[in-house]
Amino acid sequence: MSLSPSPRDGGEDIELQLLLEALFQRYHYDFRHYARASIKRRLVQARDQLGFPSLSALQDSLLHDPATLPKLLNYLTVQVSEMFRDPSYFRALREKVLPHLRTYPSLKVWIAGCSNGEELYSLAILFREEGLAQRTLFYATDINPQALAAAEAGVYPLDQVRKFTQNHQKSGARTSLSDYYVADYGRAVFDKSLRDGVVFSDHSLVTDAAFAEMHLISCRNVLIYFDRDLQDRAIGLFRDSLARKGFLGLGSKESLRFSRHAAAFADFDRDDKIYQRREP
Amino acid sequence: MSLRPPLRAVAIGASAGGVQALSAILPALPVDYPLPVLVVVHVPPDRDNALVPLFQSKCRVAVKEAEDKEPALPGVVYFAPSDYHLMVELDGSLALSSDEHVNHSRPSIDVLFETAADAFGPGVAGVVLTGANSDGANGLRAILEAGGQGLVEDPAAAYAQAMPAAAVAACPAADVLPLPAIAPHLLSLAPVP
Numbered sequence: 001m002s003l004s005p006s007p008r009d010g011g012e013d014i015e016l017q018l019l020l021e022a023l024f025q026r027y028h029y030d031f032r033h034y035a036r037a038s039i040k041r042r043l044v045q046a047r048d049q050l051g052f053p054s055l056s057a058l059q060d061s062l063l064h065d066p067a068t069l070p071k072l073l074n075y076l077t078v079q080v081s082e083m084f085r086d087p088s089y090f091r092a093l094r095e096k097v098l099p100h101l102r103t104y105p106s107l108k109v110w111i112a113g114c115s116n117g118e119e120l121y122s123l124a125i126l127f128r129e130e131g132l133a134q135r136t137l138f139y140a141t142d143i144n145p146q147a148l149a150a151a152e153a154g155v156y157p158l159d160q161v162r163k164f165t166q167n168h169q170k171s172g173a174r175t176s177l178s179d180y181y182v183a184d185y186g187r188a189v190f191d192k193s194l195r196d197g198v199v200f201s202d203h204s205l206v207t208d209a210a211f212a213e214m215h216l217i218s219c220r221n222v223l224i225y226f227d228r229d230l231q232d233r234a235i236g237l238f239r240d241s242l243a244r245k246g247f248l249g250l251g252s253k254e255s256l257r258f259s260r261h262a263a264a265f266a267d268f269d270r271d272d273k274i275y276q277r278r279e280p
Numbered sequence: 281m282s283l284r285p286p287l288r289a290v291a292i293g294a295s296a297g298g299v300q301a302l303s304a305i306l307p308a309l310p311v312d313y314p315l316p317v318l319v320v321v322h323v324p325p326d327r328d329n330a331l332v333p334l335f336q337s338k339c340r341v342a343v344k345e346a347e348d349k350e351p352a353l354p355g356v357v358y359f360a361p362s363d364y365h366l367m368v369e370l371d372g373s374l375a376l377s378s379d380e381h382v383n384h385s386r387p388s389i390d391v392l393f394e395t396a397a398d399a400f401g402p403g404v405a406g407v408v409l410t411g412a413n414s415d416g417a418n419g420l421r422a423i424l425e426a427g428g429q430g431l432v433e434d435p436a437a438a439y440a441q442a443m444p445a446a447a448v449a450a451c452p453a454a455d456v457l458p459l460p461a462i463a464p465h466l467l468s469l470a471p472v473p
Contacts, residue, residue: 013370035349037367037395038377080380221378224348253348253364253376 015055016040022059027069029143030206031076033230039076046075070146077144079115079221082160083122083177084167086252089220090126091172092272097247098130101215107136110214110241112205112234113222114140117151121180122168123218124194129174133197139211141203148200154190161188206230210240217242221251232260239264242277249274287429287470288372288403289352290315291396293389293419295322295411297439299331301459302409303338306357308463311340315470316352318368318396320360320387322411331359348376360387367395383415393419402427405469407462408454409433411443417450429469430454431462 052058181188250273265275346358360366382388406423435445
């Protein structure tokens with residue numbers, strides 16, 4: 001055996017880059033700055049499950065068959081989540097953030113990258129329990145239209161609801177989660193009144209502009225899928241979208257530590273990754 | 281004997297009985313062990329990761345929870361946080377994801393091994409320890425196919441046989457070693473300069 005370079009297959013990395021470029025040029029979905037290891041696993045899974053022999057073949061279909069795009073988007077964007085994931089985050093919102101928000105006559109909350117809506121319903125229930133729902137407008141955004149439709153439907157498999165319920169209790173619940181859904185043939189259908197103050201919107205953290213005057217932005221386990229440049233773009237967007245002293249909640253393994261916008265935020269709750277916009 | 285390219289990382293996967301098995305390996309590594317050591321242990325998602333303080337107190341090498349986008353440094357043991365996959369990016373830095381479970385597990389050993397094979401090619405040694413499922417078998421095969429090295433704890437003597445047995449079945453070329461021989465083997469693979 002020689003010490004020559006490894007026979008590692010470089011071809012697949014080229015195919016992957018070309019596919020992401022095609023997706024951007026053809027449909028303006030920009031995954032080029034997503035973290036590579038994860039996007040590759042997702043693309044390989046899509047290739048195999050959609051029955052293509054190679055990423056190049058998948059790219060060919062993407063360019064010529066409009067039906068391929070929504071299928072591929074589901075692999076690239078949909079996040080499996082759960083309601084009240086990381087209950088201590090919701091407890092921190094309840095006990096530490098909401099007392100501040102309570103002082104405002106009206107509130108705007110942005111769930112950025114809402115996927116199928118688990119986080120949205122968690123916050124809607126939390127705000128209702130704390131008596132703030134009436135004065136709050138929620139913006140739930142995602143780039144995947146199918147995910148937005150699922151979020152708007154608010155229907156989840158009943159077998160997940162036990163986990164949702166445990167999480168909800170640990171968040172310091174004042175009500176029972178069963179107050180908010182009806183069971184129907186193995187599904188939990190959440191009360192549509194939870195969506196009264198919700199605006200669903202197609203929005204990309206990669207290519208779209210800031211929202212205005214948010215009091216709370218919750219964007220959890222989205223930034224870990226971005227490379228550093230893209231993270232900085234998104235965090236800049238959050239900075240520009242927050243009201244004075246507004247709050248930003250990130251995933252439990254995400255932080256602003258390495259961001260060039262870090263100075264615009266103060267640690268509000270270090271353990272639960274809640275930041276507060278400093279005075280500009 | 282064939283010449284191998286130098287190793288750049290060790291990746292270890294363990295499940296049931298994993299803490300005891302790792303206790304026979306990680307404390308044996310010298311403080312200047314020349315490789316990063318990436319570890320996935322299946323732990324319940326709700327439990328705070330108690331592995332890091334446990335092994336900090338036992339080890340001479342540095343031990344920490346892996347953070348998203350940090351470089352993997354020699355002489356440091358990185359544990360996957362509970363409820364996140366640990367992956368390696370092409371530049372050798374670490375990445376976390378909350379992608380769906382693989383083999384009912386998050387973190388999954390296969391996910392770590394497959395991305396490590398992608399990033400390090402022949403420069404990674406994968407180690408499958410005790411466990412009661414089959415996570416890690418496909419990942420170890422990916423490491424071997426990329427030219428890397430495979431080590432498996434001898435299933436006959438393991439606390440739980442299923443996981444190492446699945447790895448051996450998937451990877452006949454892997455070295456099968458009893459637990460006490462694994463740390464010396466890792467030291468021989470990467471001599472301290």
